[in-house]
Amino acid sequence: MLELSIIKHLNKLKQKKFRKEEKEFVVEGIKGVMDALNSEMEVILVIVDGKLRDEKEFEKIILKAEKKNVQVAFCGRNDIDKIKNTETFPGCLAVIDQLEILADQLDDGPIICLDAIKDPGNLGTIIRTADWFGFKNILLSEDTVDVYNPKTVRSTMGSIFHLKIAKTSNLLKTLEKLKKESEYKIYSLDLKGESHKKMKYEEKVVYIFGSESQGIREGLEKIVDKSYNIAGQGQAESLNVAISAAIVMANLSS
Amino acid sequence: MLELSIIKHLNKLKQKKFRKEEKEFVVEGIKGVMDALNSEMEVILVIVDGKLRDEKEFEKIILKAEKKNVQVAFCGRNDIDKIKNTETFPGCLAVIDQLEILADQLDDGPIICLDAIKDPGNLGTIIRTADWFGFKNILLSEDTVDVYNPKTVRSTMGSIFHLKIAKTSNLLKTLEKLKKESEYKIYSLDLKGESHKKMKYEEKVVYIFGSESQGIREGLEKIVDKSYNIAGQGQAESLNVAISAAIVMANLSS
CATH class of the missing domain: 3.40.1280.10 (SPOUT methyltransferase, trefoil knot domain)
Incomplete structure (x- = not known):
């Protein structure tokens, strides 16, 4: 189960106004989360579906996040509907600091x-x-x-x-x-x-x-x-x- | 105001199953409706927002439809929310026979x-x-x-x-x-x-x-x-x- 504060924060990030205020954004899915962890951008939080945490691809993400000292949280089935951006939640997401480049x-x-x-x-x-x-x-x-x-x-x-x-x-x-x-x-x-x-x-x-x-x-x-x-x-x-x-x-x- | 039967029919056509059964589909917008009327496809019905019927582009559509003996119906503000396929209804739509080509x-x-x-x-x-x-x-x-x-x-x-x-x-x-x-x-x-x-x-x-x-x-x-x-x-x-x-x-x- 996710903390309520995390759920609220994720929902705020669905709105452009809050993304701008918080200077953060969300990426969903194994490839996106892994690409984020492999990039120079600062990943703040990774969320993984608790039921999938032992599957190979998700294990890799968790390991990679831990190596980079990124917080990992696990979500339950009830959380998913509250946080997902897509029809089918792809099992993980990351919250990332926006890079502001001129x-x-x-x-x-x-x-x-x-x-x-x-x-x-x-x-x-x-x-x-x-x-x-x-x-x-x-x-x-x-x-x-x-x-x-x-x-x-x-x-x-x-x-x-x-x-x-x-x-x-x-x-x-x-x-x-x-x-x-x-x-x-x-x-x-x-x-x-x-x-x-x-x-x-x-x-x-x-x-x-x-x-x-x-x-x-x-x-x-x-x-x-x-x-x-x-x-x-x-x-x-x-x-x-x-x-x-x-x-x-x-x-x-x- | 549109007849209830037309509203029901349009809503059915949002589902693939009924489009297949009825062999019809819907196009919205001035360009799409005009392209349909200019094509070889059979247009069954044109619907125009009653408030826009005197505007030039919509007048053209109505004239063209009448020339081709296509039924034209006018919808009121209350109808629009019930029939539209897009967030903002672009003022007109057409119901068209599907062409089945091998x-x-x-x-x-x-x-x-x-x-x-x-x-x-x-x-x-x-x-x-x-x-x-x-x-x-x-x-x-x-x-x-x-x-x-x-x-x-x-x-x-x-x-x-x-x-x-x-x-x-x-x-x-x-x-x-x-x-x-x-x-x-x-x-x-x-x-x-x-x-x-x-x-x-x-x-x-x-x-x-x-x-x-x-x-x-x-x-x-x-x-x-x-x-x-x-x-x-x-x-x-x-x-x-x-x-x-x-x-x-x-x-x-x-």
Whole structure:
């Protein structure tokens, strides 16, 4: 049985407001919890379904947590409905400190920048895809959905722990600074421009992807060095942004 | 105010069982309803929010429906909560007859085949992406999620009305028949094989995409002519299937 205070705390973390206040978030599932424990992020608490504690995968998690001096608590069947984020509780979860990274703390190399992405699943999928293709840096605009939203965390499939993810409170200013002080160029995927196949991989480039219907926001255009688009030939009006970003990243990574 | 019988009918259609029995499905939103009215599918009923009936976009829908002798009903504020499929009702919906297409009724040209895709959003996104790149034919395995699931319909963004979508009750047999009788070749995206960049666009090819963790199912391999994969270089374990399919379709369409 979990202490009531833990249950209350976990439930608060389902709300963005409290995640922001507490600077914490939750990841569920064996892979996510293990990736968190193997990352540089600070894991505060691991919760394991008491009935599964002797199963191999969960044993590994418990051992790993103990090695890192992370508190482990066991939950009973009655707790699960109160704490789970998904329909079927995958047997474990971790509470983790949010890493607050600014744009100038990103690693060297290209930056995948997301402008006004509203769907948590899309954001998570883009992070997962960026990880697949070996990109290290993500930059989120001020109005992009919370990266610590449980749906986003889930759809990153652990990749949230592999990349550096910075959030800016003013995308335009941040991009101007990256151009001026760090000599980055800015390439955007837009509704017009050259074929995305001509877009090159370069170390000092910020690749911007905007929300699917509008491309990037007005005002950003003036600092964009080159625009590209993905040519279509059917009747669909647009591509989903996670799809566009993936097509571009796949093309860049070869 | 809607008749009670219509409200009951719409609610039944939220369940797969009744969609199958009634051979009908629902699309919501201006674009979806208009795409349906412009397609060859039979629209049975259009419902418009009575408060919006004089707005231009909705007027167009009403006119178009009347031209096609489709019944139009108006709903009141109290009806909306009872009928909507999404958090915010987008002002209109249509009830449409399901088109039952078999593999041999597909158009000439390549076929995008989906094996055991379980997530409705992924299925819808793949249909939308296929439409963008000009593919005309989709073939769904027996255990792929219902294409008329409201989430799938929504995420196709109208493309469900642009493509021919066939469902088979035995994928292996259908593929064997396509090979033997129609001289199709079978290419699969898998966890092994050559780079997807070597995959060619050909008129007589079935391109198979399986569920993300396992690739295509056991048993299918023996009829696959060539396997391909998408090389990664980061730490992610896999790509989302809608992402993989998009990367391949983008590559084929040039």
